[in-house]
Every structure is written in C-alpha cells, then in structure tokens.
Amino acid sequence: MNRILIVAEHLDGKLNAAVAKCVHCAAAIPDADISVAVLAADGTAVAAAAAAITGVSRVVLVQNPANEPALAAVLAPQIARLAAGHSHVFGPSTTFGKDLMPRVAALLGAPQVSDVMAVESATRFRRPVYAGNAIATVEAPAGRQLVATVRVASFQAAAGGGSAPVEKQALDVALPSHTRFVSVSAARSDRPDLQTAARVVSGGRALGSKENFALIQRLADRLGAAIGASRAAVDAGYAPNELQVGQTGKIIAPELYVAIGISGAIQHLTGIKDARTIVAINKDAEAPIFEIADYGLVGDLFSLIPEIEKNL
C-alpha cells in the first residue's frame, strides 16, 4: 500500500481548493491510502472540509496557536514527524507549498519532485522544466520516502461528499522561535480566486493605465470571473503583482480564459496553456496570442469590451 500524506493549505478557517486537487493527484497512485494533515490554531472547520473530500481516508488535526499564520519553519518539523510511516508527502505547488515542502524534504532526508503534472506510477511522475518548454519524466527509487509538490493547474478537484474520520493528534516537537509573522496585505474580495476560478479575464499593457484596467474588472464581474494580468501590465503598475499570470506569476487552468490587450509573450503563454478555452482580443492581428487562442478577435479593446457586455 502507498500511504500518502497531504499537507492542507488553509486561510481564515477555509480549506484551499488546491487540496482537493492534491487528493486527485494522490488518488492516481495505485493502491493509495490518503491522509490529510491540518495544522492550525483551531482548524475544526478546515478538517471537516478536508474530511469531505472523496478519496481521503483520514484527517489528522494538529491544533497549536503557533500554526497560524502558517510559517514554513514552524510547520516543517511537525510535518516531518507526521510523515513517519508514509511513502509520499504531498503539498500543493502554491507559494505555501513551494516554501514549505523542500524544508520538510530536507528534514526527512528525502528527495523532492516539484510540480507534479501527471502520475505514471507510485514512483514515476511527469513535471515541467525550462518554463514548460520541456516535460521531464522522473523516477524515484521504490521503498524510499518521497516529497512532492502538485501542480494544481494539472488536476481537477476531487469530488466532495466523503466522510473521513478526523483524528486530533498532539505533537511533542520543538518549534523554532526565530521566525515571526508580521503582516499580510491580502487583497480580499468577493471575486473568485485566480488560481481556482472557472473563468478568468486578463488585461495587458494595451489597457494603458490603471484607470482603464477597471474595464477588465467590469467584464470580469459580468462573467463571474477572476481577474488576471500580464507581466507587462503588472510592471506598468496597472494591476497588483498577485494578479500576474504566467511562468513568473500564477499558472492557471480555467475553463475560460479571456486575454485582452495581451500580445502573448512565451512566459505568459506558459501560464495559460492548460486553459480549456482561450479567447484573445488584440488590435494586432499578428500577436502571438492568436497562435494558441481558440477564438481570436482583432480590434480595439476599448470598443470591443462594451460590445461584448452588450451581447452577454
């Protein structure tokens, strides 16, 4: 049996949608027995949400005020302890997981496979390298613990409706005091989360100003979509950096991606090529974005956005 431990990411009492995608990935491993570890101050609601994911056999809840806000240096030794008896330890390839999992791997003396995009067996995985310009197939030795991060854009969320038991566990682990959380400038809104949204509307440099970027927000609101931006738009100050889509920003796989005024630099295309349907709107008919778009529309975005809204 392959015993897989998945580290749950959560914020403000809510389980991150990436966790259900990690479960889907883990379930692709033959003969998988999946546990989810919730390390939180309280974590009752998070553990209940994790227990409802189909495919999860048990949820381990470790309650400690030091666990929130999440700090890799504090969580890693606890996860290393929980990892005993598990063949695989998985985390999402979000900034939370990217920060945390290598620290866990080093404590375990285990190798890590980053950004798993496909599972071929319990020891064989596919992952993107060179900014997605090549796909590597990596083999880990059998019988040795393995740490991995899961590229969430590559997996659908596992279904809900499960009812795994939640087991509280106390850990006698020395936690470091050398790292202190100060603040987070979370741009909270009712808008869908960029990384898990079914629809995303992104704006590029052609918007021309921060004020004009409101056009993207308006269309996104009409579509119930999350907002994204190209690196050029972020660098120009039209949108905050957490909205950046692309290799150096967020890699996403929505059902519908609408790129407006984005020419389609390689690093942007890397971030969206798993989207189900891509729509491109650009005044330059030669823009590279049209090479990968399912639907292309050449024209001036300032007149086309209102026309689209009128037709919706």
Added chain:
Amino acid sequence: MQRILVGIKRVIDYNVRVRVRPDGTGVVTDGVKMSINPFDEIALEEALRIRERGAAEEIVVLSVGTDDAQQQLRNALAMGADRAILIKTDQALEPTAIARAMLAIVQREKPFLVILGKQAIDDDCNQTGQMLAALWERPQATFASKLELADGKVRVTREVDAGLEVIEVELPAVCTTDLRLNEPRYIKLPDIMKAKKKPLDVIELAALGVDVTPVLTTLKYEPPPQRQKGVMVKDAAELVAALRQKGLV
C-alpha cells in the same frame, strides 16, 4: 567579517528558446548562450546594495557545477562580488546534494546572510534555499520582494499567492529572491578587467565529504503538447454566440 554568501547557477540564457533533443536525453545546449540564473543575479544585486549601504563587508559568490561555471562566477565578480568559490563537479546534482555542499561552505565562511534565487530557470525546482535553511537549522524567507536589515534581524516582504506577506527572521538566515526585489546592474568593461584579479577558489566536490549520491533518475525529456490555433471571429456578437454555444458564458 560581516559576510553575505550568494548562490550562482550557470543556466541556459533566459532569451534562448529551449528545444528538447530528438533522442529525449535532455535539451539542446550545443552553441547555446549560458548565463547566470536571473534570480541569482537579483540575489547578487541585493547583496551588493546591502554592502553599499555599509551593512555588509564582503560578498562571496558560490557555484556548484562544472569548470565552465567559472565564467558566470567571473561575471558575478565583475558585477561587484569580492571573491568566488566553485565547488567543481561534472556530476549533475539534485537540490538536496547542492544544499549539502552549500552547507559545508556556509559552515566554513559563516555568513550572516545567504541569498539565493528562488529557483533556477532550467530545472525549475525551487528547493535549494529552503533545504539549505533546514539543514543549517536557520530561518528561511523565500520569494523576497524587499529586504530590510536591522538589529540582527531581516524583515522580508514575500510575494505570496494572497498578496504581500511580511515576516521577520533572526540572522543568520537564508533568503530567496523573487523578480521584483531589484533590477540587477549592468557590467561595465573596466569591471571585467578588475574581476580577473579577484580570487576564485576551486574546490573539488569530493573534498567536501558530503553525500551527493543521486536519488532521482530523469528517464526522458519531451516537448510539451502544442495547442492548435483556433478560429478568428469577426465581431463581439459572433464571439459571445460561440462562447454561449459551448456553455462558457
């Protein structure tokens, strides 16, 4: 000596269009331009600025790789680093092995700060900094977009999915850089001449006595699947109609 250690990796230049070799054993590197990993260049720039503000005395750049990495270390010296160390090996190493080798140098050099790029743009692993911090039993501050040193601590603004997070860690510590931390300076010709005289120590990897046995095997490399070009629509009405037909709006 108040010292900062900066990691430098030799990678295919970020402007090169990477192609997979037809036999699937790797990517084409013959005649391809090699450079300092861009995130490492940002790490070095940050270290130089800290020294220029008087908060550090010496910048040591460290690379683990083949003899060819001396070129990138010379470029780092030309940018302004004081001396360089190459841990020489012809073996391709995994992040765990790199972190162990770096730890051996960290214990020798005793830096108050280690700055690395958040990831290398070849294997895209994003592991080495965090692993080094764990093995060193010191704090980590990854994906930094701002570093402020004060009172034996460093306050780091981190680019996280939610926005910008600020944490404060005690020194010594490992920081890894994100894109927006700074814009690296250009190298000037006289600096290239000066860099030739700066010390560059070459240490054989075997001399460090660390376990670098490979654990993972890369079986093959393949080009990614390509998306097909779709259709061009004539106006907004046709676009919305097409999306509606597919149930997307």
